[in-house]
Every structure is written in structure tokens, then in C-alpha cells.
Amino acid sequence: MSETQEYDVLVVGAGFSGLHQLINLRKLGLNVKVLEAGGDIGGTWYWNRYPGARVDSEVPIYQFSDPELWRDWTWSEKYPGWKEIQAYFEYVDKKLDVKRDVLFNTHVDSAVWDDSVDRWTLTTEDGQVFRTQFLSLCTGIASKSFTPEFKGIETFKGEVHHTSRWPEEYDLTGKRVGIIGTGATGVQLIQEIAPIVDHLTVFQRTPNFCLPMQQRQISVEEQEKLKARLYPILFGRRHQTFSGFTYALDPKPTLEATTEERILCYEDKWEKGGFQFWIGSYADHFSNQQANDAAYSFWREKVRERISSLDPELQEKLAPMEAPHPFGLRRPSLEQSYYETYARSNVTLVDVNKVAIEEITPNGLKTSDGTEHRFDILVLASGFDMITGGITSIDIRGQDGVSIKEKWADGVRSYLGLASATYPNMFLMYGPHSPAAFSNGLSIIELMSDWIIKCIQYMKENQISSMVPTKEAQDEYTGKVHELGAAGLWLGAKRSWYVGNNIPGKKVEMLQFSGGIPAYAKLCDDAAAKGYEGFQIKRLT
Structure with a gap:
């Protein structure tokens, strides 16, 4: 000792x-x-x-x-x-x-x-x-980190990586990749690597109710102007709102707003991006099922617009007509090109609720329909x-x-x-x-x-x-x-x-x-x- x-x-x-x-x-x-x-x-x-x-x-x-x-x-x-x-x-x-x-x-x-x-x-x-x-x-x-138990994972001949322990300077270019999990980590990784890999197979259990990030570059000049006048105000505002952002939940009940008022509110929050639609909109979607249904309906149609109308099966996988759980009661993820990713010819989405993962094989992963999905690298985006x-x-x-x-x-x-x-x-x-x-x-x-x-x-x-x-x-x-x-x-x-x-x-x-x-x-x-x-x-x- x-x-x-x-x-x-x-x-x-x-x-x-x-x-x-x-x-x-x-x-x-x-x-x-x-x-x-x-x-x-x-x-x-x-x-x-x-x-x-x-x-x-x-x-x-x-x-x-x-x-x-x-x-x-x-x-x-x-x-x-x-x-x-x-x-x-x-x-x-x-x-x-x-x-x-x-x-x-x-x-x-x-x-x-x-x-x-x-x-x-x-x-x-x-x-x-x-x-x-x-x-x-x-x-x-x-x-x-959390890694589910997968039968046969020790037999896989390729590389296995959990996203929380990602190797430094790791190049996926031209590789066949399988990803298990579509939480925040999975969403970020999927949209990033899809353009560079040979093929990407995504195994999804629950669709992620992603929101538009509305990412953009910000200049030094823009920040200096904010520092001169607003930084202390913005930092002070953090402790005055429900979630510590600079925007607040609207206490007005969703169903007391007119349809027009509600849609315009939703559109405004959606265009502003980030979590505004989630924690800058009507507060009662956390507690009232009808209010939650209204929010989900708007989200679903926005997302379906971005998924090829020629593929109703894909629309149902990513933005199902019936919500698998209340909107926003699992933390949404922010995305930049996530939904467009699935229109790529080198990306396959597998719904494991319909075809379950049976086992990891030496060359990839076998699902309950008898299909063996082959890849070089298996990524576990299985959370914590x-x-x-x-x-x-x-x-x-x-x-x-x-x-x-x-x-x-x-x-x-x-x-x-x-x-x-x-x-x-x-x-x-x-x-x-x-x-x-x-x-x-x-x-x-x-x-x-x-x-x-x-x-x-x-x-x-x-x-x-x-x-x-x-x-x-x-x-x-x-x-x-x-x-x-x-x-x-x-x-x-x-x-x-x-x-x-x-x-x-x-x-x-x-x-x-x-x-x-x-x-x-x-x-x-x-x-x-x-x-x-x-x-x-x-x-x-």
C-alpha cells in the first residue's frame, strides 16, 4: 500500500x-x-x-x-x-x-x-x-458506457469499436461499416461517415426524433459585438429558463392556441433550430398527451418531407405515423443531414423490431430473417x-x-x-x-x-x-x-x-x-x- x-x-x-x-x-x-x-x-x-x-x-x-x-x-x-x-x-x-x-x-x-x-x-x-x-x-x-450482450461477438473477424472509446486518427474511408444504435451518438456518426464509407448498415431499434441543428459558421466580429454588450446578459439568462438556454418554454396551453397560431409558433421554432421546438415551444407537451400529439404530428410531417416520397417504408421507419413514445420525453438529437443520408445508395436501414439481431458472425451480423449483413467494422453506438x-x-x-x-x-x-x-x-x-x-x-x-x-x-x-x-x-x-x-x-x-x-x-x-x-x-x-x-x-x- x-x-x-x-x-x-x-x-x-x-x-x-x-x-x-x-x-x-x-x-x-x-x-x-x-x-x-x-x-x-x-x-x-x-x-x-x-x-x-x-x-x-x-x-x-x-x-x-x-x-x-x-x-x-x-x-x-x-x-x-x-x-x-x-x-x-x-x-x-x-x-x-x-x-x-x-x-x-x-x-x-x-x-x-x-x-x-x-x-x-x-x-x-x-x-x-x-x-x-x-x-x-x-x-x-x-x-x-453500455454494451449489450451479443451472441458471437467474439467471433467477428473485423474491428469492434464503442463510440465512447473511439481510436484516435481512425479512417473509415472505403470501409463497410455496421452501426448498432441511433441515439445522439449514432445520428452524429451516421451523417458524418455515410459519404466516405463503401457501405453503411444501420440497425435501428427506436427512431430518433431529431431536430434541425441549423449549424452555421460564426465570425470573430460577431462574437466581439456580443461580448461587448450581451455576454453577461446571456449567461445570466441561463438560470432563468426551464433548461438553462436563453429561450424559455411557453406556458400557454397548446390547445388554447388557434391552429394558425400554433403552426406559426412551431414553424418559427423549427426554423430557429436547435432545441427551440422542444424546450422553447409550448410547455404542456411534456404533460398533456393531446398537446404532445400535436407536436409529434408537426415533427412527423416536417421529417417526412425530407425523406423520398417514393419510399413510404423508409418514411414509416424514421417518422412513423404512430409515435413509438411521447415526443420529447426522450432527449431529441440535433442533426444536419441525417434524414437525407438514408436516400444514399450505400446506406441500408434495418428495423430490428421487425428483423431482430440474432448473432454476430465472423463476417458481420445475422438477423432473424436469415440475412447476413457483411461489414469490416462494427460500431456500437449503444449508449451509457x-x-x-x-x-x-x-x-x-x-x-x-x-x-x-x-x-x-x-x-x-x-x-x-x-x-x-x-x-x-x-x-x-x-x-x-x-x-x-x-x-x-x-x-x-x-x-x-x-x-x-x-x-x-x-x-x-x-x-x-x-x-x-x-x-x-x-x-x-x-x-x-x-x-x-x-x-x-x-x-x-x-x-x-x-x-x-x-x-x-x-x-x-x-x-x-x-x-x-x-x-x-x-x-x-x-x-x-x-x-x-x-x-x-x-x-x-
Whole structure:
């Protein structure tokens, strides 16, 4: 066993969340270290480097709001790709020297709380041991990839790659490629590689309700004008809207609008692009089935217009007349040329609901109709154990010695999406029971991170050695998360990572706070204003 290394705060993960924690905790004079499993900073943007990977939040709100960081940085596109986001992280390091406090290729295996000294002991995969008063889990919502079990996959003679572990400088030109999965990752990859591969076979389980990205180049001059007057306004606006974007949901009920009013609203949001049609339109499509049907009907006709009218079978596969689940109750993906891709002669779409995947063969994949689809490379765009996977993959044991994985097996429990009972001084960042999946990432990351930093500062200034949520406060908040979820149509979405049913055996439940960022912020701020109400406080003796 190596010598124990002592810190005030240990942060797990060096993405946006972890770096925001590091940058601001250092300002308090605390001894902070970030433990990162990857080989560089960036979090999900270190791992996600498959062709076409890009963010679905527009410039400028997907970046740190600190003027010291945005003043000298400019983007090239409205929706930056992974290479540009990686360049941004390098810029942040150049400005603030964050890497000096990050330990790379350091995978945390376990974290154990000792009530007698109010400290966490962390052990890593390579045998390092750390001790800390505060533990901040910045593992993100998509850090644990998921690969379904496929019969015969070990027999495949070609290459198999999961999109979350894409090899660097990998050329698919002229290759025969099979892709399993049409989530956000699949959509981005499919539209990007279709023009260069010899043949692309896409295996789709559920059609993706994609929205038009409306991507465009943005000039330095355009950004400088915004910086001079509007950047602080735009960053401030993020915490005032349901999802942390600069546009808000319309509280007017869909069916109270005239047909003409509704269609013009839909058309306006569609042309503006991004998530405007989803979280900038009528709010009640999340909770009212008739309102949801109206939104889906508009979406379906817009998409069908882009699919060859000579191929009604393809139209039905990609935009079925009957919605397979409520619109927008699974996160839509943004696309640029996704639907046109399927008109290409070198692209085949296979509906696995009609012809199931039977097994992987040495030369490709066999479906239940007896067809063997041949390819050189198999891509698994099969997603992640979202929201909780990054946390439960660490053996975390609190006051009672029970692992968090075991405790959450029958349902996630948290207080404010920031902490969990029996796990003192452990903070959850951008994870379960927060609005993470419904928001622009940086909007909720900075809000939650600021709360945690102020809490640690409060504890230090008031000689508090530990804080842990009470079971009563946790039960009340968890009940609120479930109550909000039940008031919407969320549980009607099959195989949705919002509710965990994309992972076999995972409990189906509402995993996120669906009341919006302003309501969430008020709950967190109110608790802090009342002396961290809902927490059991232990002071230094």
C-alpha cells in the first residue's frame, strides 16, 4: 500500500464540472486535487472523439461564464465540434494552469468514510491512497458506457469499436461499416461517415426524433459585438429558463392556441433550430398527451418531407405515423443531414423490431430473417448507463458501510441532487435528481458547483467537520422528484435513459428533477439560507 496523500477536497473527474470545482476551490485557499481516469482534461470531450461528435448547446452559453475565460476566446461554429472543445480546454489550462492539480490515468476504485475522523479514504486502481475531508463526484451523466450482450461477438473477424472509446486518427474511408444504435451518438456518426464509407448498415431499434441543428459558421466580429454588450446578459439568462438556454418554454396551453397560431409558433421554432421546438415551444407537451400529439404530428410531417416520397417504408421507419413514445420525453438529437443520408445508395436501414439481431458472425451480423449483413467494422453506438453509472461504478461506502450501488439498486435516493444520506461531505455534481439531462450542461454545472463551493466555505468558516442529509429530508426531496415525474409523460417513453429503462435490470424511475432550473435553484438556495436545512451538522469539538 502506498503512502496516504492528504487533501482538503478530492474531485473525481476533470470535465467541466471538475474543473469548475478546482478553479474556485483553489480561490478559497484549499488543497484540492482532481483524480481523472482519462489521459487529459475534458471529461466526456476527452473520450468522445468519434467522427461528427459535437455539442448540442449553442455558442456562447456552452462555456465557463467567467469573463477571464470568455473574453479572449472565440468559437468558429454555432455548435462546436469535439476538436474545438478540446482546444477550449487547452486554452483554459493555459490561462489557469489547471493540469498541475490533476492526476491523470487515475481510476478511483473505492471511497470509504471514517466517522471517527470525518474523512474519506480513496483507493485507486493502481494502488494509490488518498484521504480528504470533502469528496466531490464530478463523474458526469455519461461516463459509464453500455454494451449489450451479443451472441458471437467474439467471433467477428473485423474491428469492434464503442463510440465512447473511439481510436484516435481512425479512417473509415472505403470501409463497410455496421452501426448498432441511433441515439445522439449514432445520428452524429451516421451523417458524418455515410459519404466516405463503401457501405453503411444501420440497425435501428427506436427512431430518433431529431431536430434541425441549423449549424452555421460564426465570425470573430460577431462574437466581439456580443461580448461587448450581451455576454453577461446571456449567461445570466441561463438560470432563468426551464433548461438553462436563453429561450424559455411557453406556458400557454397548446390547445388554447388557434391552429394558425400554433403552426406559426412551431414553424418559427423549427426554423430557429436547435432545441427551440422542444424546450422553447409550448410547455404542456411534456404533460398533456393531446398537446404532445400535436407536436409529434408537426415533427412527423416536417421529417417526412425530407425523406423520398417514393419510399413510404423508409418514411414509416424514421417518422412513423404512430409515435413509438411521447415526443420529447426522450432527449431529441440535433442533426444536419441525417434524414437525407438514408436516400444514399450505400446506406441500408434495418428495423430490428421487425428483423431482430440474432448473432454476430465472423463476417458481420445475422438477423432473424436469415440475412447476413457483411461489414469490416462494427460500431456500437449503444449508449451509457446514464445518470448513475459513473457513481455506482465506484465502491462508495458511508457511515453504515453499505455501498451506494447496493443502496441505489432499489431506487436512487438523494437530497437536492447534491448529497445522499449516510454519505457525509460527499457532493454529487451534475448527476441524479438534478436537472442535468434537461439542461444546457454549463448552466446547471455552474449553479450546482457554486452551491457546493459556498457550502464548503460555510463549513470551514463555522468549524463544521461534517454534514450529511437526514433521511427525512432525503425522502421528501426524492418524493418530489418522483411526483414531478409522474405529473409528466416521462414514464411513457420506452428504453429512455431519463428513467433508466435503457439498461437491463436497472430500476425504472425518474432519475432527474423535471421542474426546471429556476425551481431547482430555489430549493437549493432556500436550504442554504436556512443554515443548510435538511442536513445533520457535526461541529469540531
